[in-house]
Amino acid sequence: MLRTALRNVLAHKARLLMTVLAVCLGVAFVSGTLVFADSSAAAFRAAASKNFADIAVSVDPKFAPSSNATDQRTTALDDALVRKLAKVPGVNTVRPLADGSATLSAKDGSPLRAGRTWSNLAAAYVPGADGKDDRYPLLKGHAPRSGDELAMDAGTAATGGFGIGDRVRFATDGPVLSKRLVGIVSTKDPRVTAGGTLTLFDKATAQRLFASPGHYTGIDLSAAPGTSQAELSQRVTTVLPADRAEATTATAQAAQQATNVDRLTRGYQKMPMIFAGVSLFIGSFLIVNTFTMLVNRRTREIALLRAIGASRRQVVRSVLWEAALVGLAASVVGFVLGLGIAMALPHVLSASAGPLPSGPLVIGFQPIAAALAVGVGVTVLAAWLPSRQAARIAPVEALRTAEQPPSAARSRIRGLVGLVLLALGAGLLVSLTGAKDASESNLQDALLGCALLGAALIVLAPLLAVPVIRLLGRLTGRFGIVGRLARENALRDPRRTAATASALLVTTALVSGLAVIGNSTGQALDRQAASGLGADYVISAGATTTTIDAAAARRLTDASGVRTATAIADSTLFLGGMTQPISGVDPAAVADVLRLRFVSGSAKDLGPGRIAVSRTLAEHNGLSAGSRLNASIGRSENVKPYTVTGVYDDNPVAGAALGYRAEVQAHSFVPDSVQRVLVRTDHGTVSKEMEGRLRTAVGNNPLLKVQDRNQLVHEAAGTVGNLLTLMYGLLAIGAVIATLGIINTLAMSVSERTREIGVLRAIGMDRVGIRRMIRIEAVTVAAFGTLLGLVGGVFGAWAVGALANGALTTYSLALPSGTLALVCLLSLAIGAVAAALPARRAATLSPLEATAER
Numbered sequence: 042m043l044r045t046a047l048r049n050v051l052a053h054k055a056r057l058l059m060t061v062l063a064v065c066l067g068v069a070f071v072s073g074t075l076v077f078a079d080s081s082a083a084a085f086r087a088a089a090s091k092n093f094a095d096i097a098v099s100v101d102p103k104f105a106p107s108s109n110a111t112d113q114r115t116t117a118l119d120d121a122l123v124r125k126l127a128k129v130p131g132v133n134t135v136r137p138l139a140d141g142s143a144t145l146s147a148k149d150g151s152p153l154r155a156g157r158t159w160s161n162l163a164a165a166y167v168p169g170a171d172g173k174d175d176r177y178p179l180l181k182g183h184a185p186r187s188g189d190e191l192a193m194d195a196g197t198a199a200t201g202g203f204g205i206g207d208r209v210r211f212a213t214d215g216p217v218l219s220k221r222l223v224g225i226v227s228t229k230d231p232r233v234t235a236g237g238t239l240t241l242f243d244k245a246t247a248q249r250l251f252a253s254p255g256h257y258t259g260i261d262l263s264a265a266p267g268t269s270q271a272e273l274s275q276r277v278t279t280v281l282p283a284d285r286a287e288a289t290t291a292t293a294q295a296a297q298q299a300t301n302v303d304r305l306t307r308g309y310q311k312m313p314m315i316f317a318g319v320s321l322f323i324g325s326f327l328i329v330n331t332f333t334m335l336v337n338r339r340t341r342e343i344a345l346l347r348a349i350g351a352s353r354r355q356v357v358r359s360v361l362w363e364a365a366l367v368g369l370a371a372s373v374v375g376f377v378l379g380l381g382i383a384m385a386l387p388h389v390l391s392a393s394a395g396p397l398p399s400g401p402l403v404i405g406f407q408p409i410a411a412a413l414a415v416g417v418g419v420t421v422l423a424a425w426l427p428s429r430q431a432a433r434i435a436p437v438e439a440l441r442t443a444e445q446p447p448s449a450a451r452s453r454i455r456g457l458v459g460l461v462l463l464a465l466g467a468g469l470l471v472s473l474t475g476a477k478d479a480s481e482s483n484l485q486d487a488l489l490g491c492a493l494l495g496a497a498l499i500v501l502a503p504l505l506a507v508p509v510i511r512l513l514g515r516l517t518g519r520f521g522i523v524g525r526l527a528r529e530n531a532l533r534d535p536r537r538t539a540a541t542a543s544a545l546l547v548t549t550a551l552v553s554g555l556a557v558i559g560n561s562t563g564q565a566l567d568r569q570a571a572s573g574l575g576a577d578y579v580i581s582a583g584a585t586t587t588t589i590d591a592a593a594a595r596r597l598t599d600a601s602g603v604r605t606a607t608a609i610a611d612s613t614l615f616l617g618g619m620t621q622p623i624s625g626v627d628p629a630a631v632a633d634v635l636r637l638r639f640v641s642g643s644a645k646d647l648g649p650g651r652i653a654v655s656r657t658l659a660e661h662n663g664l665s666a667g668s669r670l671n672a673s674i675g676r677s678e679n680v681k682p683y684t685v686t687g688v689y690d691d692n693p694v695a696g697a698a699l700g701y702r703a704e705v706q707a708h709s710f711v712p713d714s715v716q717r718v719l720v721r722t723d724h725g726t727v728s729k730e731m732e733g734r735l736r737t738a739v740g741n742n743p744l745l746k747v748q749d750r751n752q753l754v755h756e757a758a759g760t761v762g763n764l765l766t767l768m769y770g771l772l773a774i775g776a777v778i779a780t781l782g783i784i785n786t787l788a789m790s791v792s793e794r795t796r797e798i799g800v801l802r803a804i805g806m807d808r809v810g811i812r813r814m815i816r817i818e819a820v821t822v823a824a825f826g827t828l829l830g831l832v833g834g835v836f837g838a839w840a841v842g843a844l845a846n847g848a849l850t851t852y853s854l855a856l857p858s859g860t861l862a863l864v865c866l867l868s869l870a871i872g873a874v875a876a877a878l879p880a881r882r883a884a885t886l887s888p889l890e891a892t893a894e895r
Contacts, residue, residue, distance in 0.1 A: 068375025549830025625705025642687025
């Protein structure tokens with residue numbers, strides 16, 4: 042039977058090629074994603090952690106949870122501790138560190154190597170007795186010796202176009218600083234060689250920037266020969282102040298690093314894996330359809346095998362062996378394609394999520410095993426039902442000349458199962474529409490409902506094919522006898538038509554559902570930004586530790602074209618065990634930059650001890666204008682009474698509460714800090730020139746973002762952008778697999794109808810008519826799948842979108858008519874294109890040879 046399976050594969054290699062291509066797409070995404078995950082993990086491991094090769098133990102400072110940013114600059118790691126550690130038995134070398142992050146400004150004012158926040162490294166150049174720091178060999182110039190000097194690595198200097206003597210602008214966690222470049226160094230630090238930047242300062246300057254004078258951010262120790270990491274760590278711990286410093290072995294740090302890298306790279310694997318799952322799911326319909334048609338064509342052959350002694354089990358094994366050989370071929374081709382996907386993914390993801398560290402491809406055992414398991418497993422599993430169908434063929438079938446239609450009982454069972462799934466799926470989705478709560482449990486129920494609805498449409502598709510295609514036949518009937526023949530050919534085997542259309546059904550449902558949700562969410566974000574923000578620009582800190590200095594805020598007020606510029610101090614409100622964001626504002630200017638709709642009270646009465654709250658916070662705590670509550674702000678541990686001056690509709694720009702700016706600033710985790718400045722321009726001017734003036738006013742600080750309303754909406758719509766990327770990716774995958782499925786089905790159909798086509802040619806139908814008949818049949822099948830997919834997708838999007846109304850109050854269903862129309866046209870085009878080769882083959886058949894075909 043294995044030899045029989047091999048001969049069948051070779052005999053139908055052209056038809057099985059379509060199945061190989063469909064399966065290999067899913068295999069490619071699975072194996073490519075796993076190779077990418079291993080490769081990116083290795084690159085991140087190199088780029089996001091220090092080299093532990095010559096480190097045995099690291100000493101790091103410990104801070105109290107309530108410590109503010111200023112307190113955390115003063116550590117227990119000082120020169121006295123360095124001298125004490127050098128005397129610990131087993132310590133070979135002691136290397137004090139004053140490390141941090143410095144974002145360099147390119148010559149045009151933009152951040153140098155923007156997006157690489159994981160490796161904007163800055164450190165102290167600490168020379169040894171020979172006047173050199175072995176970690177950073179000098180290539181040009183000299184080491185930084187004063188507070189006005191810095192050095193950088195050669196790669197950073199080349200990228201920024203910097204040379205010895207240039208003034209280099211940068212920022213750490215505050216205003217822009219400027220120092221003179223005096224040295225170019227080389228480094229083996231993997232974080233830098235993977236694409237990061239390195240800036241070096243003299244020890245005193247680095248301590249002032251990243252710790253405090255006379256203190257360090259860490260101390261690295263190497264062990265003397267014969268001393269283990271654990272032993273050295275125990276000895277070091279005995280000399281450390283227990284509450285202010287801790288020792289960690291390099292092995293423990295490497296393990297923690299591996300955990301962090303795995304968490305960091307896991308998110309990049311989600312979208313490719315979704316593509317893999319969808320392509321395998323859609324491809325399984327093509328596999329089932331192909332093997333079902335092959336079994337039907339080989340009915341007499343299988344019956345003869347049964348007649349000469351083959352058992353049902355042997356017939357099943359023969360079909361499954363055939364599927365396994367096809368799956369093996371798909372696995373090999375898919376794995377090769379997967380390597381290409383693994384190489385392309387960093388470039389694709391870097392365009393949307395910021396630059397990723399680069400490194401060589403890492404090909405392990407897991408991707409190879411996954412490719413084989415997925416390719417062979419999915420193909421064999423999909424071929425199991427056709428194999429069972431083949432096993433039911435009795436020897437007497439060798440005498441039949443016509444295919445037997447499915448029994449009425451089987452059709453009734455299919456209809457009953459489909460209706461039950463439809464009732465469960467639609468009922469679950471409808472029950473969620475009143476919830477308006479996008480909780481995890483509700484979203485899981487919504488996804489389950491969508492899955493049940495999709496399964497119902499797939500099960501009911503053969504039964505729906507007859508009425509839907511007859512309805513579509515009113516359009517195809519306008520093509521005369523050719524159109525009527527195409528309709529009847531599509532109705533000849535509803536199961537085959539439904540299986541062929543299922544790829545487009547699933548693809549259209551997914552794409553249309555995502556398009557509706559994405560369009561509705563995008564419009565809701567637009568309305569939210571327009572209703573909540575009155576300012577034309579928002580200047581904000583790019584990192585949580587970054588603040589905007591008061592001088593920059595004042596310069597914005599004086600910038601040309603600025604009508605109003607008011608600073609916002611963001612902090613945390615601790616209220617009855619809850620933590621909520623609070624924004625400190627200027628009561629006189631807040632109405633000009635924020636669009637606040639007060640249900641009661643107003644913002645004019647804000648002052649010390651007086652706050653305004655959002656409607657949601659008020660309802661949760663039973664508050665109204667005039668109410669009193671006990672709370673604390675920021676790092677203040679003293680709970681004090683506050684009076685509620687007003688309640689306003691939820692506003693994402695304002696946050697959950699508004700307070701008096703001076704009071705919020707006084708208790709912020711970074712005292713007297715400002716995190717945002719809202720700018721209202723004259724006549725609402727938004728332009729590149731205006732943006733440039735605002736950037737100049739804040740000193741072209743690379744840590745600050747200057748965004749207009751559209752840019753804020755685009756940033757907030759990052760999830761929507763991911764949805765659109767997912768939508769287009771799924772559409773491409775579904776289009777390819779659907780095209781392969783239609784080509785395969787029509788090719789086999791043409792082969793089955795060789796004599797019929799010959800008769801049509803003999804009684805006068807020309808080649809143009811034959812080609813047109815095949816094309817109309819393909820477009821009819823495509824239209825059937827598209828119609829069912831649109832209905833299911835839009836219904837599912839309506840139900841799932843209703844949950845978003847709780848988290849996004851401006852959400853409402855908005856059908857993207859242009860996108861949906863494009864999906865329909867593309868689906869019909871797929872049918873027309875897929876029919877090209879089968880139609881051409883049918884048209885080239887000779888009437889005499891075709892009618893003589895047995």
